[in-house]
Amino acid sequence: MKEKILNILGELRQYAINKGISAAFFYHEEDSYLMRFANSAISLNTNEHLVRLEITTYDGRKRAEYQMITDLNQVEQMKAGIDTAAEMMKHTQPLSYDPTIPLYTETYADESSYDQALAQLSNEEKLAYFNQAAEGLETGEITLSGIFSSGTNITAQINTRSEHTQYFKSSDAQVNLVLSHGAQKWEILAEQSAQQKADLDPAAVHSELAFLSHVYTTTVPQQIPVGTYDIVLGSAAIGDLLDLMNWIGFSGGMMKRGFSFTTQEQVGKPVFSEKFTLVDDPTRRETFPYKRDVSGIERKPFPLFTRGVFDGYTWVQDDADEYGAQPTGHTVMHKSLVLHCGDQPVDSLEALVSMPREKDLLYIPYLHYMNIVNPSRGLITGSSRFGALLLKKDGSVAVPFNVRLTQSLLDIFGEKLQWLSSTEKIANTSMSYGARNPKAIVLPAFIRVNGLEISHSNSAF
Amino acid sequence: MINELKQQIERLRNAGATYVDARWYPLEESSDLTMWNGNLKNATASRESGVGVRVLYKGAWGFSASSDISQLAGLFDKAFDNARVAAERVTFPVRLAEKDAIQASFTSPNEIDPFTVELSEKVDFLKEMDSLMNQSGVVQRASGMTFMKKQIIFVDSEGSEIEKKIIEVFPAIQVMGVDAQGVTHTRKYQPGRIGATRGWETMDRKLFTDNAARIVKELNEVLVAEDCPRDTRSVILLPGIMFLQTHETIGHALELDRILGYELAYAGGSFVRLEDFGKLQYGSSKLTARADATLPNTPGSFGYDDDGIPAQNNLLIDKGLLVGAITGRQMVEEANAKARKPIFNGSGGANRATSFYRVPIERMTNINIDFGTDGTLDDIVKNTEKGVILDGEKSWSIGSNREQFHFATDIGWVVEDGEVKHVVKNATYRGETVKFYNSLTAVGDESTWEVQYVDNCGKGQPNQVMQLGHGVPVCRFDNVTIGE
Ligand SMILES: [Zn+2]
Numbered sequence: 001m002k003e004k005i006l007n008i009l010g011e012l013r014q015y016a017i018n019k020g021i022s023a024a025f026f027y028h029e030e031d032s033y034l035m036r037f038a039n040s041a042i043s044l045n046t047n048e049h050l051v052r053l054e055i056t057t058y059d060g061r062k063r064a065e066y067q068m069i070t071d072l073n074q075v076e077q078m079k080a081g082i083d084t085a086a087e088m089m090k091h092t093q094p095l096s097y098d099p100t101i102p103l104y105t106e107t108y109a110d111e112s113s114y115d116q117a118l119a120q121l122s123n124e125e126k127l128a129y130f131n132q133a134a135e136g137l138e139t140g141e142i143t144l145s146g147i148f149s150s151g152t153n154i155t156a157q158i159n160t161r162s163e164h165t166q167y168f169k170s171s172d173a174q175v176n177l178v179l180s181h182g183a184q185k186w187e188i189l190a191e192q193s194a195q196q197k198a199d200l201d202p203a204a205v206h207s208e209l210a211f212l213s214h215v216y217t218t219t220v221p222q223q224i225p226v227g228t229y230d231i232v233l234g235s236a237a238i239g240d241l242l243d244l245m246n247w248i249g250f251s252g253g254m255m256k257r258g259f260s261f262t263t264q265e266q267v268g269k270p271v272f273s274e275k276f277t278l279v280d281d282p283t284r285r286e287t288f289p290y291k292r293d294v295s296g297i298e299r300k301p302f303p304l305f306t307r308g309v310f311d312g313y314t315w316v317q318d319d320a321d322e323y324g325a326q327p328t329g330h331t332v333m334h335k336s337l338v339l340h341c342g343d344q345p346v347d348s349l350e351a352l353v354s355m356p357r358e359k360d361l362l363y364i365p366y367l368h369y370m371n372i373v374n375p376s377r378g379l380i381t382g383s384s385r386f387g388a389l390l391l392k393k394d395g396s397v398a399v400p401f402n403v404r405l406t407q408s409l410l411d412i413f414g415e416k417l418q419w420l421s422s423t424e425k426i427a428n429t430s431m432s433y434g435a436r437n438p439k440a441i442v443l444p445a446f447i448r449v450n451g452l453e454i455s456h457s458n459s460a461f
Numbered sequence: 462m463i464n465e466l467k468q469q470i471e472r473l474r475n476a477g478a479t480y481v482d483a484r485w486y487p488l489e490e491s492s493d494l495t496m497w498n499g500n501l502k503n504a505t506a507s508r509e510s511g512v513g514v515r516v517l518y519k520g521a522w523g524f525s526a527s528s529d530i531s532q533l534a535g536l537f538d539k540a541f542d543n544a545r546v547a548a549e550r551v552t553f554p555v556r557l558a559e560k561d562a563i564q565a566s567f568t569s570p571n572e573i574d575p576f577t578v579e580l581s582e583k584v585d586f587l588k589e590m591d592s593l594m595n596q597s598g599v600v601q602r603a604s605g606m607t608f609m610k611k612q613i614i615f616v617d618s619e620g621s622e623i624e625k626k627i628i629e630v631f632p633a634i635q636v637m638g639v640d641a642q643g644v645t646h647t648r649k650y651q652p653g654r655i656g657a658t659r660g661w662e663t664m665d666r667k668l669f670t671d672n673a674a675r676i677v678k679e680l681n682e683v684l685v686a687e688d689c690p691r692d693t694r695s696v697i698l699l700p701g702i703m704f705l706q707t708h709e710t711i712g713h714a715l716e717l718d719r720i721l722g723y724e725l726a727y728a729g730g731s732f733v734r735l736e737d738f739g740k741l742q743y744g745s746s747k748l749t750a751r752a753d754a755t756l757p758n759t760p761g762s763f764g765y766d767d768d769g770i771p772a773q774n775n776l777l778i779d780k781g782l783l784v785g786a787i788t789g790r791q792m793v794e795e796a797n798a799k800a801r802k803p804i805f806n807g808s809g810g811a812n813r814a815t816s817f818y819r820v821p822i823e824r825m826t827n828i829n830i831d832f833g834t835d836g837t838l839d840d841i842v843k844n845t846e847k848g849v850i851l852d853g854e855k856s857w858s859i860g861s862n863r864e865q866f867h868f869a870t871d872i873g874w875v876v877e878d879g880e881v882k883h884v885v886k887n888a889t890y891r892g893e894t895v896k897f898y899n900s901l902t903a904v905g906d907e908s909t910w911e912v913q914y915v916d917n918c919g920k921g922q923p924n925q926v927m928q929l930g931h932g933v934p935v936c937r938f939d940n941v942t943i944g945e
Contacts, residue, residue: 038723042547046524048818069509071529091580092504123546145725178726258645371856373869376644381858381867432923
């Protein structure tokens, strides 16, 4: 398959050269499977095999792009796409800067993130995983929802500047299981991310769900007062917060366009707590890493914040071209974010619950429907969901109805950050809008943030 | 091709499938242009084609899609295999509400196919808008247009054959500026329904010119404005935010699949329960909401849904009382069975898929609020003692059961003693859905009613985006928390 793909890319390149067209080609192929559960049944079992090709043509400062969902038998259609992009380009207008066409100096292929056993997991194996992870936890009232999403992702690039190609192949799985109570409407969640089949561990998911389910079925949920709480965030919540930070925190282009809470003057200065160290680390296989970016730049660990100090912006090629910056190897479908762990020994929710505490702690595993209220201030809002707990200082545990948190990332990861757990977790933050793009963040299983305000508290689930 | 699809459908029926349909997209085209500070950053065209096959077997769904239509039998087999495995875990076997077999076609109204317009003309339009917005106070300006054109052929095992040809046009312009505190503010203009058709002819220069001037002026007012106070007062929502309020807390809350728990792994549920239909006072008596897919010329009107059900106009909330939902064939059967009474009389015709490679799910059509009898915006302001007028969606965050929400808007105007006083920035408001709609105390007349488009509603797994509409008037709600 790899041969066929690269041969076709070579043929397209030659076609463009013969016509005197400068062009870059980005190939994306996905084989996607998703088994979806709802009301304790498989509500949908689906798969898609899609081939996408993006053709960008250049003429000095002019640029146009043609994208297609096609298949490998449609080479003539692809060639027609080159002609269309070249024709469009005549009618565009020049940019105010020179766009760079990457120069690949060697042919590069990376299939180290691909595990055939995971990619070709059978329907029966996925169903067996779910059955094991939920075993004994469903009742007439408590039903199972969730997804088992898995697949193969191939990306490849070539352009008219050289005959060299880049090729990347990865396998991934994103699993989540939700138990919900029909009448009481509570919901609890456990998630797992896998890059290879050996990462799948239904027993771990089962044990998380079983613990939460026990607490939720034996405790009467309550509305908690609004006000200030010391909050422990779980891995899914931390992952989504870092995903937002990736958007408005350290992207050079976003900063230049006014959508960032950091400024150029802050580079080299403390922005967050000194407990906060964030790296883009493509050596971590769990992040489905790209070891080269689309510009052909070799990707190495790239510090973003070191002990709270802002190390600098990431630049994708086009923003770097526009704003006169150096590209940093971040012209990729996703980064490989790793938030360093701390020294708090807490390796599971059970351990967190049984930890001695000097005051009440609000545990929020997940923040639903987060949005950016004010990018310049890093202000975000979202609501707790999926298994929050109020850990009382007397050692008892209460179940709170969902609450809303409207806070700045500068506060959450700033001076209020109390500790990070020494145990690591993987938060899979993939979405399936558009082309398959598996991504995950390596992070502490828990972080504690003191003195965050709850602005709204529900009176029911 | 249609005959081959029919043969494959027949083959699976004979092999034991209870229902089969296929959606063939011979060609879907789109085009995206984005200009940022005078740079044409994005000039993209795209095409896709393929087939999606849905199979119901022993009460369970299987789906398969491919852009490679040379292996049709294999594609149908895969969908059937997927259904066979799904049938190993069934709790409520899927049943589909009765429908008539239909042979029909639908074409969305347009005068000028935007794909026939020269690219240079489109670029010129953006350049013109860009230079109009290049004014003092504006540090970033963006303009863009998206065009879509799709042909969909639907064939099912019950004898329906429907062809749809749909064109969409989604333009937008926006300006940004930075205030003295270093905070970025935005004003934008996104036209909704402005005529009887939605082709290139809707790119009306005068309309865009007027609105470009307006958003530049309003941005400059925001940049020097004081912060929105932290307070409890009336909010007067203009259509530029009322559409999203409606979308998030009426539309999504009343999708029957959410109510029945089919979205719990991702989008969330709904505070609405089956026993609430005909009983829950969702809002004050001034609130009448409907799902109207018959409203001419909006992305929420598409002739026939992807179950092959004709467009309908259904009441959702009648003078405050909850009476209906956004429904498709599968969910109405399950809801009626679970409620042990007929709540829904057949499918509401709202099952739609975003592309050939996604399965249809319940989607908003045009979720509209009927205009009221409380006069013009000026009349409503005159009758407001202490309030704030809000416009422009900036951020939105909603509880997982749509029971509470937090919105930020691009601009606010403080109202005191029946008069507009001054502009405020960083305006936000939040509330609890049922309490909020029951505090609806004024609904503007027809002069305030506008149809706004949504081009990016996300839902489902695998994820899907959908285009739809909201016809909404100016609405006033009392005792609302603002400024948090
Ligand atoms: Zn939506």
